[in-house]
Amino acid sequence: MARNRKYQSAAIRFGPSLKAFLLCLLIGGSGVGYVWQKDQISQLGQQIKKREQYLDELGKQNEKLRKQFAEMRSPRFLERRIQELGLGLVPPQPAQVWRLTEPSREVSRQDGEQQYATPHQVGTEPKG
Amino acid sequence: MAKKLQYRRLVLLALLLGAAFVGLGYRLVDLQVLRYEELSAKARDNTRKEFLLEPRRGDIVDAKGNILATSAFVKTVCADPALIGNRQVEVARAIAPLLQASESELVQRLAPRLGQNAQGVIITNHYVVLKRKVPAETWQKVQMAMTNLSFGLDEKKLPRAERRFYRDLRRGAIYVERFDDQQRVYPNQALAAHVLGYVGMNERKMDGRPLLETSGKDGIEQSFDAKLTGVRGWRLTEIDRPGREVVALREQDVEPQDGLNVVLTIDSVVQHIVESALAEGMDKHSPNSISGIVVRPRTGEILALATLPNYDPNNPGNASEDARRNRVIADVAEPGSTFKIVVVSGALNDGVVRRSDTFDCEHGRFHFAGRILHDHESYGVLSVESIITKSSNIGAAKIGIKMGESRLYDYIRNYGFGTPTGLPLQGEVGGIVHPVKKWSKVSIAQIPMGQGIAVTSLQMIMTMSAIANKGVLMRPMLVDRLEDRDHIVRAKYSPQRVHQVISEAAAEQMVTALKTVVSPEGTGAKAIIAHYTAAGKTGTAQKSGGPAGYLPGKYYASFIGFFPADNPQVCISVVMDDPKHGYYGGQIAAPVFKQIAEKVANYLNIRPEDGEVPPPSNIAAPADDRPVRTAAARTPVKTIQ
Numbered sequence: 001m002a003r004n005r006k007y008q009s010a011a012i013r014f015g016p017s018l019k020a021f022l023l024c025l026l027i028g029g030s031g032v033g034y035v036w037q038k039d040q041i042s043q044l045g046q047q048i049k050k051r052e053q054y055l056d057e058l059g060k061q062n063e064k065l066r067k068q069f070a071e072m073r074s075p076r077f078l079e080r081r082i083q084e085l086g087l088g089l090v091p092p093q094p095a096q097v098w099r100l101t102e103p104s105r106e107v108s109r110q111d112g113e114q115q116y117a118t119p120h121q122v123g124t125e126p127k128g
Numbered sequence: 129m130a131k132k133l134q135y136r137r138l139v140l141l142a143l144l145l146g147a148a149f150v151g152l153g154y155r156l157v158d159l160q161v162l163r164y165e166e167l168s169a170k171a172r173d174n175t176r177k178e179f180l181l182e183p184r185r186g187d188i189v190d191a192k193g194n195i196l197a198t199s200a201f202v203k204t205v206c207a208d209p210a211l212i213g214n215r216q217v218e219v220a221r222a223i224a225p226l227l228q229a230s231e232s233e234l235v236q237r238l239a240p241r242l243g244q245n246a247q248g249v250i251i252t253n254h255y256v257v258l259k260r261k262v263p264a265e266t267w268q269k270v271q272m273a274m275t276n277l278s279f280g281l282d283e284k285k286l287p288r289a290e291r292r293f294y295r296d297l298r299r300g301a302i303y304v305e306r307f308d309d310q311q312r313v314y315p316n317q318a319l320a321a322h323v324l325g326y327v328g329m330n331e332r333k334m335d336g337r338p339l340l341e342t343s344g345k346d347g348i349e350q351s352f353d354a355k356l357t358g359v360r361g362w363r364l365t366e367i368d369r370p371g372r373e374v375v376a377l378r379e380q381d382v383e384p385q386d387g388l389n390v391v392l393t394i395d396s397v398v399q400h401i402v403e404s405a406l407a408e409g410m411d412k413h414s415p416n417s418i419s420g421i422v423v424r425p426r427t428g429e430i431l432a433l434a435t436l437p438n439y440d441p442n443n444p445g446n447a448s449e450d451a452r453r454n455r456v457i458a459d460v461a462e463p464g465s466t467f468k469i470v471v472v473s474g475a476l477n478d479g480v481v482r483r484s485d486t487f488d489c490e491h492g493r494f495h496f497a498g499r500i501l502h503d504h505e506s507y508g509v510l511s512v513e514s515i516i517t518k519s520s521n522i523g524a525a526k527i528g529i530k531m532g533e534s535r536l537y538d539y540i541r542n543y544g545f546g547t548p549t550g551l552p553l554q555g556e557v558g559g560i561v562h563p564v565k566k567w568s569k570v571s572i573a574q575i576p577m578g579q580g581i582a583v584t585s586l587q588m589i590m591t592m593s594a595i596a597n598k599g600v601l602m603r604p605m606l607v608d609r610l611e612d613r614d615h616i617v618r619a620k621y622s623p624q625r626v627h628q629v630i631s632e633a634a635a636e637q638m639v640t641a642l643k644t645v646v647s648p649e650g651t652g653a654k655a656i657i658a659h660y661t662a663a664g665k666t667g668t669a670q671k672s673g674g675p676a677g678y679l680p681g682k683y684y685a686s687f688i689g690f691f692p693a694d695n696p697q698v699c700i701s702v703v704m705d706d707p708k709h710g711y712y713g714g715q716i717a718a719p720v721f722k723q724i725a726e727k728v729a730n731y732l733n734i735r736p737e738d739g740e741v742p743p744p745s746n747i748a749a750p751a752d753d754r755p756v757r758t759a760a761a762r763t764p765v766k767t768i769q
Contacts, residue, residue, distance in 0.1 A: 074319065075399075
């Protein structure tokens, strides 16, 4: 007894208990974590599916609108609408078109004149 | 004693438990080892599913990006007659108006059919197609109608089995195919129908069920079918008990590769201009058919290609075979006087004649090789240029005779007659060009005036384009490029030069001569365009056929021309087959040319040749006295040239 008292061998040994507890916690935690992860995967899978369906739906709507847009841009449709709305649009006659000669770069730029645009920006339309 | 009894009981129990464990062990080995392959395959079949992912068929667009053909995903509505029992009438009544189908026909289809399977067991059919190509919106309405379907019963009071029957009927009796089908849509209806072509269906089996695939049957749809179709994808995955996909267990997921878009050289506005003008020509002269082509001579790009009667590719089955035929490339005919450009340009190129050389046109009657050749008017001595201006058959025949059979044949072949031009459309023919050894004595006089040879309208316009293009023959071009959905170019087609047929100098002389045709003195006076100098040639050919060789009173009338004559931007051909009111090309085809040319010049903003015209102070009012509302009327259009 005296020896036990001296070395306190009868005292509660926390080490093994703690180890056992941690082991249980690890096993239990792993199990819960595994289930949680599986649940997350499943939920993400459902979200992916929903988004895929939504994307598909948007794609189909887009197709529908593209088709509608194409129909509305067709020459026949436009011609019919012009007649229906009585716009009286006719092609411009050559006399109604002003054709401007593009000024050459050297002529347009005076000495000391500040250039506000890079050379390729001068002239908004290509020649032709 | 008691101990012995207990011992016996213990042994018995041990034996029983042992036997049970042996039995379980055997079952385990049986399931896991002996029948492993069979059962694992069965389990896989129950959960694993392979879905095919359909690619979207590429669009066909015009040069400006306007959609000419596109695809929409649609459903195939099916029924499970086994789930409908004897309630066909109610179901048919609910869905027939939505599917636009006959109620009685649906009742027949919904009736269960009995059959025997391989084991001899009598089974009911579970699959019948009610309607194909059903838009998604219509399918939603069908679903709604089925959910709200009433049978006039208080179903709560029915036995459990009957309640389940009605629930299953509403939920699963009408369903759609797992794979979406595609419907080809042509938003412009008949516009450029002969270029676009149409699609049809091919049936093949998939999981024992018929699967319909879209494929091109004519036109660009057929020629570029492989590019338009795309590549199918697939998804290998697992499903749960109600049949929903478990996304987390997807094993393979390969996206489909959509088909490429085909960008044509056709301009839908030019095409519309041509088709409208042809329709007016059709109304006015009632020909069997009328065709028009617009080509850029320098590149061979086809801006418009039309022939009437045409058809709506959305419903090709409603059109006759005649209307579906692309006459521009599939029909051959004797070209008549338009063919004179071949012999005269060849003779000028060889130096056999000069533009100022003269020929006696025999006052309209020329005896040659036992035959009498005629002109439509009596001409005396005409220069080579005048032979073109007046379209003298005798003059052209004499130039041909002077040139010789061999050289004439060479030029005919060099201009591409006798072989298809290579347009990417099915059904193009090369025409009929007999070799010199098969020519009769009179052939050398007949061929220069466009008889004894058969050509397509496309070949003729490409020949005229070659003359406009300084003697260089170009390959006709219908497809500019292939691009993907993001408009990234995957293939680009460049203009292809075939070869130089005549020299630049000879081509210039021809243009000078052809300009005189479109003048008050020429046969093409009605093709004169305001603000532009045009060059062209009229053609009037008798239709071949019948015992006499030609059909009396039946003609081909044509006009082929280009403008501005000295800087050709477009070449236009108009051909009428058997017009009923008038038949001279210069009288009936030339005005159609003029109508097309004026509108095309305006649309393409081709610079007028008669110099700058100052903008008028007052804009002329249109016929109905409404003010003209053009962009130019409000603010002059400023075009930098």
